[in-house]
Amino acid sequence: MSKTVIVSGNFAAAYGAKLSRAAVVAAYPITPQTEVVEKIASLVADGEMDAQFVKVESEHSAMAACIAASNAGARAFTASSAHGLTLMHELLIWAAGARLPVVMVNINRAMGPPWSVWADHHDALAQKGTGQLQFFCESNQEVLDSVIMAYKICEGSDIMMPAMVVEDAFILSHTKEPVEIYDQELVDEFLPPYNPEYKLDVNRPFGFGSLGMPDWYMDFRYKMAEAMDKAVDRVEEVNKKFKEVFGRDHGGLIEEYKTDGVDVLIFTMGSISSTSKDVIDELRAEGHNIGLARLRTYRPFPAEKLRELTRNVNVVGVLDRSYTFGHMGDSAGEIKAALYGHKDLILKNYIVGLGGRDLTPKILKNIMLDTLSLQDKELDEEVEWVDLRINQERWRR
Amino acid sequence: MAKLPDEELMFQGTTACPGCGAAHAMRYTLKALGKDTIMNLPACCWAVIPGVWPSRNLDIPLLYNAFEATGAASSGVRAGLDVNGIGREVTVVGFAGDGGTADIGIQALSGCLERGTDTIQIMYDNEAYMNTGIQRSGATPYGAWTTTTPVGSRQAWKKNPKKNMMEIVNAHGIPYAATVSIGHPESMIDKLRKAKEIPGPKFIHIYAPCPTGWRSDPSITVELCRLAVDSCVFPLYEIENGVYNVYKKPKKKIPVREYMKLQGRFRHLPENEVDRIQVNVDREWELLLKKEAFTKEQVV
Numbered sequence: 001m002s003k004t005v006i007v008s009g010n011f012a013a014a015y016g017a018k019l020s021r022a023a024v025v026a027a028y029p030i031t032p033q034t035e036v037v038e039k040i041a042s043l044v045a046d047g048e049m050d051a052q053f054v055k056v057e058s059e060h061s062a063m064a065a066c067i068a069a070s071n072a073g074a075r076a077f078t079a080s081s082a083h084g085l086t087l088m089h090e091l092l093i094w095a096a097g098a099r100l101p102v103v104m105v106n107i108n109r110a111m112g113p114p115w116s117v118w119a120d121h122h123d124a125l126a127q128k129g130t131g132q133l134q135f136f137c138e139s140n141q142e143v144l145d146s147v148i149m150a151y152k153i154c155e156g157s158d159i160m161m162p163a164m165v166v167e168d169a170f171i172l173s174h175t176k177e178p179v180e181i182y183d184q185e186l187v188d189e190f191l192p193p194y195n196p197e198y199k200l201d202v203n204r205p206f207g208f209g210s211l212g213m214p215d216w217y218m219d220f221r222y223k224m225a226e227a228m229d230k231a232v233d234r235v236e237e238v239n240k241k242f243k244e245v246f247g248r249d250h251g252g253l254i255e256e257y258k259t260d261g262v263d264v265l266i267f268t269m270g271s272i273s274s275t276s277k278d279v280i281d282e283l284r285a286e287g288h289n290i291g292l293a294r295l296r297t298y299r300p301f302p303a304e305k306l307r308e309l310t311r312n313v314n315v316v317g318v319l320d321r322s323y324t325f326g327h328m329g330d331s332a333g334e335i336k337a338a339l340y341g342h343k344d345l346i347l348k349n350y351i352v353g354l355g356g357r358d359l360t361p362k363i364l365k366n367i368m369l370d371t372l373s374l375q376d377k378e379l380d381e382e383v384e385w386v387d388l389r390i391n392q393e394r395w396r397r
Numbered sequence: 398m399a400k401l402p403d404e405e406l407m408f409q410g411t412t413a414c415p416g417c418g419a420a421h422a423m424r425y426t427l428k429a430l431g432k433d434t435i436m437n438l439p440a441c442c443w444a445v446i447p448g449v450w451p452s453r454n455l456d457i458p459l460l461y462n463a464f465e466a467t468g469a470a471s472s473g474v475r476a477g478l479d480v481n482g483i484g485r486e487v488t489v490v491g492f493a494g495d496g497g498t499a500d501i502g503i504q505a506l507s508g509c510l511e512r513g514t515d516t517i518q519i520m521y522d523n524e525a526y527m528n529t530g531i532q533r534s535g536a537t538p539y540g541a542w543t544t545t546t547p548v549g550s551r552q553a554w555k556k557n558p559k560k561n562m563m564e565i566v567n568a569h570g571i572p573y574a575a576t577v578s579i580g581h582p583e584s585m586i587d588k589l590r591k592a593k594e595i596p597g598p599k600f601i602h603i604y605a606p607c608p609t610g611w612r613s614d615p616s617i618t619v620e621l622c623r624l625a626v627d628s629c630v631f632p633l634y635e636i637e638n639g640v641y642n643v644y645k646k647p648k649k650k651i652p653v654r655e656y657m658k659l660q661g662r663f664r665h666l667p668e669n670e671v672d673r674i675q676v677n678v679d680r681e682w683e684l685l686l687k688k689e690a691f692t693k694e695q696v697v
Contacts, residue, residue: 057469057504058504060463060465064463073477094463211445211460216450277436
């Protein structure tokens, strides 16, 4: 029997790992991820979760142990955040190169200095080229569901890539919401046991990860690129199947919110999407033809779907909770690149909420009104930092 | 001479240099442990020696991993086997060089030992970063030339002592640690088999000369190993649950000079520095014998 409990995003992540029957968990504590580790430790200690919990001495070792366990044929799980995630960087690339479907949860946290433990997407977006599939979540339920779906997608024999399920620090990680914990049998039916074609086996010895010369290396990389391309459709298929079985639809590649026939489209990622949807409702009630698209799958990047979505849109506002120094917000850059040569529209990038700076409905409404105003005037600035101490008056009025 | 096991799990086609001690180290290790062995290899000479994909000259499962990750990978493999119902019948080995053990890999090694993973962590020690071209490591001895401790007019050779990995691992309270040498293959195989039988984390320190980096004649690799033991530069001993046992004591201790003069990496050293090294070797040897006497006495 499924049951609904009131839990944090971190507990939802732990229950996601449990329901997925992750058999080896290797993790190291970091704020604000600690509850994931603690919850899994207690689930294992109480015999509720049948797993080996490897208590490693760093995040680098956490992913190294997950990779090794996955190579030995076990479904592996870890969780981290910010400095822990970036310490793992080498092994995020390794997991992808080794074609191992390790799934992790990353709790988005700002990078220091200055030290910060609050929400910011820089940590995860700095990993976008590692070969991880990336799913940005809006709710605690979506965190749990995305862990299950991530294994389903990544363990496909034609995919075999690792994934990162992403939730915002504190806003999801430490905020309790109702979350449905599904019946285990139902999850087992949806996600069969992990049974890789190749694994470490003394009766069938292989070498995993040896030296590849220039006449081979590039072809291995191309196969990874192909797998990522296939994952685009797989994300949608698994999302559809998940809806059939569990009755929930988180949007697959991009979640659309009131996008039919809109002139202006707002792009968001992660937890700010919920507040933004309320603001969209308010603006629509005031007569504005505006909708919202939430980038849920960031890798593989849903370029095709993005082009369809913007076919009849003239103005786009892109909110980024991160900044790539020297250029612009990450998703704005990606969206522009995906639309180039397909659609000529006005795009403005808003840098928002870095290091956990609060994003109130008021600020979000002012951002969207600014985007709406671009229908009648020229683009003032390509990138604008919102609610800085030097411009707060404008955004908070 | 005792007969070595016939089983051969390492075949021709290695990319090792002539006289490579690390190649012997792997061959004897596999003779000792047998085919039910899964081996983790970080970045090191042995990341290359098995051959280039798709070739492989070792007939056991190999898991290559990142330079600093061997200890963690060993824990991960053991956990992955465990959840699939595979137990002690399979030996999990981490096989890393001195840099991958004593320097960049020391954190993961420490974690692996502390959390009690059932594994044998092996350091094959050629006393420098040989795969990258003879750069000094924490295991390079005092006095040695390397490409990063060159003999120049203002600065010359390594001025820091070699890390004592046996003491470092022993401080973790592990059940078994041993030094072995490819110059003494029978006892090397004996100690590895002993380690295999003991549950929990074990550490084996293999002395494995590198003629390329030591500037020594490739034909005297085994001789160098024996001189290292006979001069007490590299004593052969084991530590079982804290009790030291020096299992190979030289009948006649030879001067370190005899060992050093066959290696170009010490060529530059003035006599007074060789004397200084001799004093230190003597002191370490006496200390080891005292540890043996003391810990054996405590057991009785």
